[in-house]
Amino acid sequence: MPKDHTVSAYDKELENLRSSIARMGGLAEAQIAGAVDALFKRSSDRSAQVVAADKSLDSLELSIEKDAISLLARRQPMASDLREIVSALKMSSILERIGDYSKNIAKRVGAISDAQNFRVVRTVGDMAHLVQKMLKDVLDAYIDQDEVKALDVWERDTAVDELYNSLFRELLTYMMEDPRSITPCTHLLFAAKNVERMGDHVTNLAEIVYYLVKGDLLEDTRPKSDSTSYTVLRPSDDD
Amino acid sequence: MIADTGNVKFTTRDVHVFYGAKEAIKGVDLDINNNEVTALIGPSGCGKSTYLRCLNRMNDTVDSARVTGTIELDGVDIYDRSVDVVQLRARVGMVFQKPNPFPKSIYENVAYGPRIHGLATKKSELDEVVETSLRKAGLWNEVNDRLDTQGTALSGGQQQRLCIARAIAVSPEVILMDEPCSALDPIATARVEELIDELRENYAIVIVTHSMQQAARVSQKTAFFHLGDLVEYGDTEDIFTNPREERTRDYITGRFG
Numbered sequence A: 001m002p003k004d005h006t007v008s009a010y011d012k013e014l015e016n017l018r019s020s021i022a023r024m025g026g027l028a029e030a031q032i033a034g035a036v037d038a039l040f041k042r043s044s045d046r047s048a049q050v051v052a053a054d055k056s057l058d059s060l061e062l063s064i065e066k067d068a069i070s071l072l073a074r075r076q077p078m079a080s081d082l083r084e085i086v087s088a089l090k091m092s093s094i095l096e097r098i099g100d101y102s103k104n105i106a107k108r109v110g111a112i113s114d115a116q117n118f119r120v121v122r123t124v125g126d127m128a129h130l131v132q133k134m135l136k137d138v139l140d141a142y143i144d145q146d147e148v149k150a151l152d153v154w155e156r157d158t159a160v161d162e163l164y165n166s167l168f169r170e171l172l173t174y175m176m177e178d179p180r181s182i183t184p185c186t187h188l189l190f191a192a193k194n195v196e197r198m199g200d201h202v203t204n205l206a207e208i209v210y211y212l213v214k215g216d217l218l219e220d221t222r223p224k225s226d227s228t229s230y231t232v233l234r235p236s237d238d239d
Numbered sequence B: 001m002i003a004d005t006g007n008v009k010f011t012t013r014d015v016h017v018f019y020g021a022k023e024a025i026k027g028v029d030l031d032i033n034n035n036e037v038t039a040l041i042g043p044s045g046c047g048k049s050t051y052l053r054c055l056n057r058m059n060d061t062v063d064s065a066r067v068t069g070t071i072e073l074d075g076v077d078i079y080d081r082s083v084d085v086v087q088l089r090a091r092v093g094m095v096f097q098k099p100n101p102f103p104k105s106i107y108e109n110v111a112y113g114p115r116i117h118g119l120a121t122k123k124s125e126l127d128e129v130v131e132t133s134l135r136k137a138g139l140w141n142e143v144n145d146r147l148d149t150q151g152t153a154l155s156g157g158q159q160q161r162l163c164i165a166r167a168i169a170v171s172p173e174v175i176l177m178d179e180p181c182s183a184l185d186p187i188a189t190a191r192v193e194e195l196i197d198e199l200r201e202n203y204a205i206v207i208v209t210h211s212m213q214q215a216a217r218v219s220q221k222t223a224f225f226h227l228g229d230l231v232e233y234g235d236t237e238d239i240f241t242n243p244r245e246e247r248t249r250d251y252i253t254g255r256f257g
């Protein structure tokens, strides 16, 4: 941790910014868990809670944005301070996006209830669990200023992508076998896609933490393994 | 700590400056590039002005000052006996913290240098040098109808631009500026900064500034001095976003005790 500033109010403002990000991160984590819980329990109450709780993420993002802009305008931050503030701005908007995805999953709970028998719901839960853990670790990396931990999270997104790829194929198969499953399966597919996108966002958070600590940008050389954009299953494949 | 790019104007090696027994610069290796602005930053008393004044031998005017090491301009040692200091100062112009126009007309302030250096003799030639210099300094439009008035009657920002016009009138190759904007308001400062950016095309510029924002805005290279040492030198962008040395970090982020 760097030394204190000559102007101590500046330290306090930066500290507030950091703790707001940590708070947002904790909320975003809880939202992922809540959405999955609502999905498993087929609970519309639980889902309504998740939708309602998204508002606090929105308002936290707004207050972080205000604080960061005010810091930029008044303190003319340099070096690690500049990185800290720019990172907070980016991280808060990413965390807000992650919250939106959880909310979107929660909203689909009713439509997915019919698909409850599919073990694919479990897979979505597994994916979400991975992402939630990644999010927790990247927040730890942020608080501890630990670029190694951030890199570790950065590499773990592949596992989420792989689960998503296999789930995608599986859902296509179900839908071909039984057209009545198309509605729940499509909603489930969107839910899974949301989790996959959350994973990408957590990866971005890891890149930001790395930049924050090291001052160098992590070039995007991460292997992408979401292949669903060009996956095609034809009914004749079984023949 | 040595510049990595070609196009070097000044090469300075193992530069030490003593005022009597006090060592104000403690062995500095630094290159100054052509067509770049190099900013010298650091806490008060760290030796920025002292180092700057080595580059046109202004320290010669201080009795107690003694300079050792090598300072080469285009490969020629400027402390060599054969070097004419007056010629050197024409090649390496200087603009000071406080605008210091001569107590003469605006015209004379600019014409004086070219006349004594024999760069222009005829009235028409002088007129032209005065106009182009004032134009380059961004002052022409404000003063062309009153070139006969005293330079000292201008506003602070105008006086500073007059001093810059005076410095460029003798077609220097390098311009040294020691806190050129510290007496100016934000708009006059912005004008001078814009001017510095334009001048960079044709000159090597070295600027001492206490404003980190100014260094970040106008320079391509930044050198951080502390207690007579050159602590860190590099691309300005790197120095201000990701300095390598702890002392640089502490200073530019406002953590110096």
Ligand SMILES: Nc1ncnc2c1ncn2[C@@H]1O[C@H](COP(=O)(O)OP(=O)(O)OP(=O)(O)O)[C@@H](O)[C@H]1O
Pocket (backbone or CB within 6 Å): B019, B022, B024, B042, B043, B044, B045, B046, B047, B048, B049, B050, B051, B062, B064
């Ligand atoms: N003429 C002089 N005689 C004796 N000591 C001097 C003289 N000029 C400067 N010094 C000393 O040399 C050191 C460097 O001074 P210098 O003026 O180069 O610092 P600086 O970095 O330009 O500071 P500032 O930002 O306050 O202008 C200081 O300790 C100063 O007291």
Ligand SMILES: [Mg+2]
Pocket (backbone or CB within 6 Å): B048, B049, B050, B178, B208
């Ligand atoms: Mg000085």
